[in-house]
């Protein structure tokens with residue numbers, strides 16, 4: 579990476595939820611951004627508010643090889659369906675973007691002598707038998723179950739990334755992201771927070787898989803993007819893997835109570851069967867991120883939910899609601 583002159587970051591999956599927030603973060607810090615997306619699960623409108631001379635959008639499928647004429651200093655490979663609903667709807671595309679797409683973006687980083695950051699996931703830990711999950715945990719994944727199209731694809735992407743680091747000396751890093759939420763998630767992506775919020779705002783009975791006592795840890799997007807920015811720009815982290823997420827663990831029932839309190843409604847629940855291989859518990863061990871990045875999440879769940887509800891309500895109704 580160069581210092582002094584403005585640097586260029588290439589972000590794949592840029593029109594998605596996390597990609598669009600990353601574009602915003604790097605533009606705010608004076609970077610040039612090459613934003614690549616094929617709009618499989620993202621929407622170009624996520625980048626509308628960022629249009630400027632330092633942002634270049636390329637509509638491209640990263641499973642097809644591509645060249646970039648500008649000098650690229652940093653590659654962030656975030657293209658991949660991410661929600662269970664999306665990757666179960668696009669199983670082959672998911673396996674391809676995390677394998678062939680990872681190979682193509684690694685080739686591009688090698689060609690530009692750029693730093694590389696792979697967006698991996700807590701799903702590489704599967705249904706974990708160690709709790710909370712540190713980076714050293716190898717995981718507990720059903721290799722042939724329906725979720726394997728995502729879990730195993732990311733595990734392969736991690737192996738490929740480390741092979742390029744070891745064989746080619748590429749400065750490659752892997753971030754394992756735990757459930758993150760915030761503005762610009764799609765209402766229909768099937769993840770619990772957008773689903774609970776849109777049902778709560780409409781007043782319709784809320785679908786809950788299982789008894790709702792399974793736990794998750796939710797990180798607000800601003801915290802996550804701060805952690806990714808640090809991980810991508812700090813020197814001396816080649817070959818490192820880091821968990822980023824919020825260790826505050828809540829059950830889905832507690833999450834529903836908080837959403838209900840914020841929208842000021844009592845919510846009726848409809849219990850549905852648990853999806854196959856649904857993890858019972860998930861919580862990141864983020865001690866490494868604290869040590870190497872000085873990072874810890876700051877936004878409490880209630881505050882992050884308040885901002886997210888406000889965004890969904892504004893998008894749907896055109897005006898922000900008055901929240902409790």
Ligand SMILES: NC(=O)c1ccc[n+]([C@@H]2O[C@H](COP(=O)([O-])OP(=O)(O)OC[C@H]3O[C@@H](n4cnc5c(N)ncnc54)[C@H](O)[C@@H]3O)[C@@H](O)[C@H]2O)c1
Nearest residue numbers: 591593594595596616617618619620639640657658660758
């Ligand atoms: N959001 C989370 O909580 C979370 C958790 C763990 C990991 N991640 C990882 O972070 C990344 C982004 O997730 P997200 O939540 O923003 O998902 P998203 O679906 O909102 O964004 C993914 C983007 O990738 C694009 N894309 C998919 N296939 C592509 C291809 N072949 N070529 C070009 N673009 C392609 C989609 O159109 C979309 O814009 C993913 O790699 C995901 O696995 C996210």
